[in-house]
Amino acid sequence: MLRRCVFLMLLLSLAACSxxxxxxxxxxxxxxxKTFAKAVDVQVIDERPYVLSGNKTGHFVGLIRGSYYIPYDxxxxxxxxxxxxLQKSLLGGFERKGVKARAVDSxxxxxxxxxxxxxxxxxxxxxxxxxxxxxxxxxxxxxVFDSRGQRLASVPLQGSSSVxxxxxxxxxxxSSVLARQDVQKALNGxxxxxxxAAEIEAGSVRRDPAxxxxxxxxxxxxx
Numbered sequence: 403m404l405r406r407c408v409f410l411m412l413l414l415s416l417a418a419c420s421x422x423x424x425x426x427x428x429x430x431x432x433x434x435x436k437t438f439a440k441a442v443d444v445q446v447i448d449e450r451p452y453v454l455s456g457n458k459t460g461h462f463v464g465l466i467r468g469s470y471y472i473p474y475d476x477x478x479x480x481x482x483x484x485x486x487x488l489q490k491s492l493l494g495g496f497e498r499k500g501v502k503a504r505a506v507d508s509x510x511x512x513x514x515x516x517x518x519x520x521x522x523x524x525x526x527x528x529x530x531x532x533x534x535x536x537x538x539x540x541x542x543x544x545x546v547f548d549s550r551g552q553r554l555a556s557v558p559l560q561g562s563s564s565v566x567x568x569x570x571x572x573x574x575x576x577s578s579v580l581a582r583q584d585v586q587k588a589l590n591g592x593x594x595x596x597x598x599a600a601e602i603e604a605g606s607v608r609r610d611p612a613x614x615x616x617x618x619x620x621x622x623x624x625x
Contacts, residue, residue, distance in 0.1 A: 423466055423474060423475065423476045423477065424476070424477060424478070424479040425463050425464065425476055425477075425478060425479060425530065425568045426478065426479040426480065426487070426568070426569065427463070427478065427484065427487040427488060427491060427568065427569070427572045428478075428480060428482075428487040428490045428491060429490075429491065429494065429569060430488075430491040430568075430569045430570075430571075430572030430573040430575075430576060431491055431494040431495040431498060431573060432491065432492065432495040432573055432576035432577040432579070432580055433495070433573070433577040433580070433581075434495050434496055434498070434499035434501060434580055435580060435581060435586065436499075436586060436590075437499055437500055437501055438501055438519075438586075438589045438590045438591075439590050439591055440513075440517055440518055440519045440589060440590065440591050441501070441502040441503065441504070441514075441515075441517055441518040441519075442496055442501060442502070442503040442504075442518065442519055442520075442521050442589060443503070443504060443505075443506045443510065443513050443514050443518055443519070443520040443521065444489055444492045444493055444496070444503055444504070444505055444506065444521050444523075445489070445505075445506050445507070445508060445510055445520060445521065445522040445523065446485040446486070446488045446489040446492070446508075446522075446523045446525065447485060447508045447522065447523065447524045447525065448460055448483060448484060448485040448525050449524050449525055449526050450525060450526065450527060450528065450529075458475070459477075459483075460483030460484060460485060461477045461478045461480075461481055461482060461483050461484060462475055462476070462477055462484070462529075463476050463477060463478055463484050463528065463529065463530060464476035464529050464530030464531060464532070464538075465529070465530070465531050465532070466531075466532040466533075467531075467532060467533040471533065476530060476532075484525070484528060485508070485525065488523065488525070488528075488572070488576065489505055489523075490505075491572065491573070491576055492521070492523070492576060493505060495576065495577075495580070506520065511547065511551050512547050512548065512549055512550060512551035513547055513548055513549040514549070515549055516548075516549045518549065519546055519547070519548060519554075519588060519589050519591065520545075520546065520547040520548075521544065521545075521546055521585075521589065522544070522545040522546070522547065523542055523543070523544055523545075523579065524542060524543045524544075524545070525540075525541075525542045526541040526542060526543065526560075526602045526607065527539055527540055527541040527542075527560070527607045528540050528541075528542070530565060530568065535564060536564065536565040536566075537562055537563060537564055537565060538562070538563065538565045538568070538571050539561075539562035539607060539608075540559075540560060540561060540562070540575050541558070541559070541560035541602045541607040542558075542559055542560070542575075542579070542602075543556060543557065543558045543559070543599075543600050543601070543602060544556070544557045544559070544579045544582070544585055545557075545599065545600075546585060546588035546589055546593075552596045553596060553597055553598075553599060554588040554593040554594070554595070554596065554597065555582075555584045555585050555587070555588035555593060555597060556597050556598065556599050556600040557579070557582050557584060557585055557600060558600040558601070558602050559575070559578055559579060560602060560607055561575075562607075562608060
């Protein structure tokens with residue numbers, strides 16, 4: 403009887419671990435502050451170094467720590483790349499506001515027509531970490547291009563904080579992109595001056611240690 407109880411507890415523990423290793427960002431619909439005079443082409447490009455190097459796949463979104471602080475990968479619930487899930491969320495946010503929007507692939511470098519603007523999100527970091535607490539660290543750059551390929555806005559955004567709901571956290575991050583006045587003006591066709599591309603320096607993205615309570619000598623687990 404005792405052996406059966408131990409076996410059942412082990413199965414439940416494994417199931418909980420498995421369920422905790424999937425996150426859905428596809429419905430993290432951002433708040434769109436206004437309607438725009440132009441349609442929006444939406445592009446999300448995954449530039450996370452460990453994905454570009456092949457160390458992690460595109461559907462990797464974080465780490466969960468087990469015994470002895472051993473890291474296990476957390477992936478998207480759908481199995482789709484993170485870039486695709488974030489793109490779906492942005493499209494959903496625009497559609498809910500009544501803004502005409504469509505998905506474009508990562509190779510596009512200009513808006514599809516004079517009546518549209520290209521919103522390009524370059525993701526430098528997007529990773530949750532769970533141990534004694536959960537934090538989500540992000541770094542991304544939002545660029546807006548017109549139909550001639552001119553960059554009319556370029557905004558870097560980054561941060562790291564405790565997570566209580568991954569969908570809400572994703573929504574907050576994407577909403578902060580659309581809350582920027584320069585992004586709004588560019589999407590609405592008001593901005594006409596060309597700007598330089600904003601870049602996030604390598605090594606500048608730091609995990610918030612306060613919400614995680616990790617051992618001081620622990621390694622990241624992502625290379």
